[in-house]
Each structure stands twice: as structure tokens, then as C-alpha cells.
Amino acid sequence: MRFLNEPTTDLTYSDIFLVPSRSGVTSRLDVDLAADDGTGSTIPLVAANMTAVTGKRMAETMARRGGLAVLPQDVPLDVIRDVTAWIKARHSVLETPVTLSPSDTVIDALHLMGKRPHGAVTVVDGTGTVAGVVRAADCEGQDRFASLASVLRHQPLVLDAALFDGAFDGGVDAASEAALRRAFDAMDAAGTDYVPVQQGGSLAGVLTRKGALRSTLYRPVLDDSGRLKVAAAVGINGDVAGRAAELLAAGVNVLVLDTAHGHQQKMFDALGAVKGINPGVPVVAGNVVTADATRELIQAGADIVKVGVGPGAMCTTRMMTAVGRPQFSAVLECSAAARAAGGRVWADGGVRYPRDVALALAAGASQVMIGSWFAGTHESPGDLQLDASGRQYKESFGMASARAVQNRNQREGAFEKDRKALFEEGISTSRMFVDPARPGVEDLLDMITSGLRSSMSYAGAADLAAFRERAVAGIQSAAGYEEGRPVPQSW
Numbered sequence: 001m002r003f004l005n006e007p008t009t010d011l012t013y014s015d016i017f018l019v020p021s022r023s024g025v026t027s028r029l030d031v032d033l034a035a036d037d038g039t040g041s042t043i044p045l046v047a048a049n050m051t052a053v054t055g056k057r058m059a060e061t062m063a064r065r066g067g068l069a070v071l072p073q074d075v076p077l078d079v080i081r082d083v084t085a086w087i088k089a090r091h092s093v094l095e096t097p098v099t100l101s102p103s104d105t106v107i108d109a110l111h112l113m114g115k116r117p118h119g120a121v122t123v124v125d126g127t128g129t130v131a132g133v134v135r136a137a138d139c140e141g142q143d144r145f146a147s148l149a150s151v152l153r154h155q156p157l158v159l160d161a162a163l164f165d166g167a168f169d170g171g172v173d174a175a176s177e178a179a180l181r182r183a184f185d186a187m188d189a190a191g192t193d194y195v196p197v198q199q200g201g202s203l204a205g206v207l208t209r210k211g212a213l214r215s216t217l218y219r220p221v222l223d224d225s226g227r228l229k230v231a232a233a234v235g236i237n238g239d240v241a242g243r244a245a246e247l248l249a250a251g252v253n254v255l256v257l258d259t260a261h262g263h264q265q266k267m268f269d270a271l272g273a274v275k276g277i278n279p280g281v282p283v284v285a286g287n288v289v290t291a292d293a294t295r296e297l298i299q300a301g302a303d304i305v306k307v308g309v310g311p312g313a314m315c316t317t318r319m320m321t322a323v324g325r326p327q328f329s330a331v332l333e334c335s336a337a338a339r340a341a342g343g344r345v346w347a348d349g350g351v352r353y354p355r356d357v358a359l360a361l362a363a364g365a366s367q368v369m370i371g372s373w374f375a376g377t378h379e380s381p382g383d384l385q386l387d388a389s390g391r392q393y394k395e396s397f398g399m400a401s402a403r404a405v406q407n408r409n410q411r412e413g414a415f416e417k418d419r420k421a422l423f424e425e426g427i428s429t430s431r432m433f434v435d436p437a438r439p440g441v442e443d444l445l446d447m448i449t450s451g452l453r454s455s456m457s458y459a460g461a462a463d464l465a466a467f468r469e470r471a472v473a474g475i476q477s478a479a480g481y482e483e484g485r486p487v488p489q490s491w
Contacts, residue, residue, distance in 0.1 A: 001332070001362050004474040010329035012311070013356040014481045019472045023460030028453035029217075032463040033066075037304050037344040037366035038282045039254055040229060042066030042219040043449055044361055044464060046346060047441070048371035049073065049233040049258060050314075052396040052432075055381035056083045057115065058374065058441060060090045063228035065218040065445050068367075070256050073233040077243070080232060081250045088227040088251055092220040093176065094197055094205025097122040102131055102149035106139045109148060114384040114392075117377075117440030118208050120194050123148050128202030130158050133194060157190040159183055159207070161199035177216050184212040214442060229253040231284075234274070236266045241273040248279055256284040257302075260309070260317065263293035268300050275301035287348055289325040291337035298343035304366070305343060307334045311350030313372035314396060314430060328363060335364025354451025361452070361464055362471035372396050376432030377441040384434070392434040 035041040047069035059069035109121045132152035193209040231254035286306025310317040310324030318324040327350035347360035348369040375396035382394035461467035
């Protein structure tokens with residue numbers, strides 16, 4: 001990255017703009033978004049290891065679209081094993097539907113529809129054969145305890161997996177794109193945007209019109225066995241090596257050693273313990289904000305360093321402690337140090353618009369970690385709730401909040417648990433409203449990657465390495481930033 005006007009102070013994303021350069025990139029679709037950090041990610045986006053952000057639905061969806069999601073360290077090992085096995089069993093292209101039986105009720109369907117953005121429940125009989133599809137409109141005016149069999153209005157279009165002829169076995173390629181086009185054409189002809197796919201007479205998954213389009217644009221991130229990848233976090237206290245070994249045995253593909261203050265002796269001890277078991281997967285450690293901390297973590301065995309102290313929407317660290325650093329400068333300095341030492345960094349927190357993601361990557365990050373932005377989606381673990389005006393939202397909270405600390409220490413005695421809860425550096429409850437125009441995390445991925453692709457084409461960069469080299473940045477005033485914001489109404 002080159003600066004038009006050299007900075008004299010630390011900067012955050014809103015302080016920076018990019019200028020266009022001469023470009024030979026003729027189409028945004030010619031841009032390669034794959035990360036270069038050994039994770040295999042085909043888009044440089046990571047769902048944060050926050051309890052309100054990442055669960056099995058988030059991890060599945062992110063991996064299918066080429067990104068990673070990090071399961072939080074608070075999740076018990078038996079749950080991690082079950083969740084990882086579930087994710088590994090998902091199809092790399094077909095989406096996992098919400099399913100019910102014909103004898104289930106309308107109220108059951110209404111409760112589950114919010115778990116997926118397509119707003120439909122696939123009804124299957126006892127043999128797994130598709131009996132029909134129920135949408136919210138089918139439930140309007142119906143008795144809430146009526147059976148779903150009584151509200152099925154029509155037999156939906158059902159595709160057979162033979163249409164795809166195994167084209168998806170290795171991910172998305174020319175053959176699978178042709179199959180997706182055939183599926184899209186069939187949905188278009190039938191006037192539907194949601195279609196179950198059966199294999200051997202049983203439901204194998206579903207496709208939506210948008211899903212078919214997306215699967216021609218995104219490549220899933222897969223392990224050596226062709227299964228979706230998943231990451232998981234490990235704390236730096238207790239039996240770190242034992243926990244890491246259990247996660248690896250469960251099939252986790254990336255380990256994230258996570259603590260608020262990554263430049264401390266316990267982190268170095270934890271890194272030594274994990275590297276001592278020869279994990280064979282990328283190891284991420286953090287969080288830090290300085291070049292010295294980054295170099296030391298990489299020398300201690302980290303492949304990737306997580307950068308960011310205090311920029312997250314749920315984090316109160318800077319207001320409580322004055323500790324942290326403006327995120328753009330932290331990423332810029334730490335990424336340079338990491339690459340010189342043979343490692344990479346993830347930019348963790350502080351992104352609120354696609355421009356911020358582009359700036360983090362231009363500054364040298366290999367991937368960008370997103371938390372609260374993804375919390376208000378159908379795929380996040382929380383339950384959908386309504387405010388007084390009828391707007392849908394999900395609750396989010398910081399991982400250093402009193403709420404998270406109490407959950408993390410629930411096995412301890414009441415005295416110790418309550419005493420630790422007195423020390424908090426995060427918000428314990430916040431409403432993350434669901435955007436009606438972008439209710440799913442895939443909608444946000446579309447928006448972010450679209451902006452990123454355009455930013456890279458403006459810089460004349462066909463991949464992220466070229467983006468880092470070719471990006472030209474300038475420093476702007478608050479008025480300059482405001483000038484770039486759209487105007488919602490006339491002045």
C-alpha cells in the first residue's frame with residue numbers, strides 16, 4: 001500500500017480512502033478473493049468466535065460460501081464434536097432445509113421458519129420423501145395447532161440429485177455450474193424460488209434461486225475429504241493441549257488460541273503446548289496490536305496472528321482501560337511484521353461497511369473477522385425477537401462482558417463465578433436488528449464481496465496480493481468521510 005499523504009498519527013478505517021489506479025481488470029468476476037494464509041478460504045471473511053454469532057448454521061453457511069466460522073471456546077467438547085460432525089455431513093452446494101413431518105403443526109413451522117432466510121419448511125414423510133413445502137403465507141389464517149398436512153397447498157417442484165450427475169463431489173466446477181443453470185431454469189419455469197432435491201427417494205437438500213446463482217460465484221472451503229471446513233477457539237487456561245487434541249480429533253480444521261491480551265506469557269505457554277502436539281492445521285493466536293507482539297507470536301509458533309484490541313461493537317475495553325489502538329494502523333503495522341516473519345494476520349473487529357473490509361485487506365490482512373455485523377442474521381444462534389414496533393432483532397453480547405464471563409465460568413462455585421463477573425469489558429446485551437433487505441449472512445457476504453471486488457478492480461488488482469501492492473490510500477477529514485455517505489433524502 002502507498003499513501004498519498006503520509007500519516008502522522010494512528011488511523012482507523014473512517015480516516016482512510018482509496019484512489020483508483022490504472023486497471024487492466026475488466027470485470028469484477030475476474031477477481032480472485034482467496035486468502036493466502038493456509039486455511040484454504042476462498043473468500044477472506046471469518047465469522048467471529050462469539051456465542052451470539054457462530055453456531056452450526058453460521059459455520060455451515062460460511063464454509064459453503066468459502067469463508068470460515070470459529071466456534072467459541074465456551075462450547076463444551078461433546079457439543080463441539082456433534083456440531084463439527086453435523087457440519088462435515090452437510091452438502092457443499094445444496095442447502096440444509098428446515099424439515100418437519102405432515103403430522104407436525106402450523107405453530108411448529110412458524111417457530112422454525114426464522115432459522116433459515118428462505119422462510120420455508122420442507123415437509124417429509126417417514127421415509128424421508130418430500131411431501132410438500134410450507135411457507136408463512138400458507139399458515140396465515142390457519143389454526144396454529146392444525147397439522148401441516150392440512151395446509152399443504154400444492155406439490156412443489158422436486159428435483160432429483162441425478163440432475164447434477166455428481167458434479168458437486170469436488171466443489172463447484174464447469175459441470176456443476178451447468179447443473180446449477182439447469183436447476184435455476186427449472187425453478188424459473190415452475191415459478192418458484194425454492195426447490196427440494198431428492199436422492200434415492202429421500203431429501204438430500206434444497207436449492208433456492210439465489211442459492212443457485214451464489215454457487216456459481218462462490219467456491220466452498222473444503223478439507224482433503226471434500227467436507228466443509230470449520231474452525232474452533234481454545235482458551236489459554238487449563239489443559240490447552242488436551243482441548244486442542246480433542247478439537248483436532250473432532251475434525252476441526254483451524255485452531256484459534258484466543259484471549260483479549262495475546263501478548264502475555266500464558267499465550268506463549270499455550271502456543272508451545274499446542275505446537276507440541278503437531279496439530280497439522282493452521283494455528284491462529286491473538287489478540288495484539290503491535291509489530292513486536294506479532295513477531296513474538298509467530299516465532300512462538302503461530303501461523304496467523306489476530307489483530308484488534310477494542311474496535312468491536314460489543315467491546316468496552318478502550319473506554320474502561322484506555323488500552324487498544326485504532327484498527328487500520330494496527331493492521332497495517334502488524335501485517336507487515338507478520339509477512340516479514342513468514343506469517344499472516346486476521347483483522348479482528350471494527351468493520352461496519354464493505355469499505356472497511358477492503359481497507360483491512362489492502363493494509364495487509366489475509367482475512368477479516370466479523371462479529372456483531374453477522375449477529376443480526378438468520379444464521380446466528382440467537383432466537384428472533386420483536387421490539388415494540390415489530391422489528392426483528394437478535395441479542396448480541398461481548399465475549400468479555402459479565403454475561404459471557406458467567407457463562408464461561410459456570411462450572412465454578414457461585415462465589416468465584418460472581419466475583420469474576422464484576423470485571424467486564426463488554427456489553428452484556430445489545431439488539432442487532434435484522435435488515436429486511438439482507439436477513440441472511442449470505443446477503444451480507446454478497447454485499448461485502450461485491451464491494452471488495454469493485455475496490456480491487458479500481459486498484460487494478462486481480463488478487464489480494466496485488467491489492468496489497470497496488471492500493472493507494474489517502475487520509476481524510478471527518479467531513480471527507482461524511483461526503484462519501486449516501487443521502488437518504490433530499491436536502
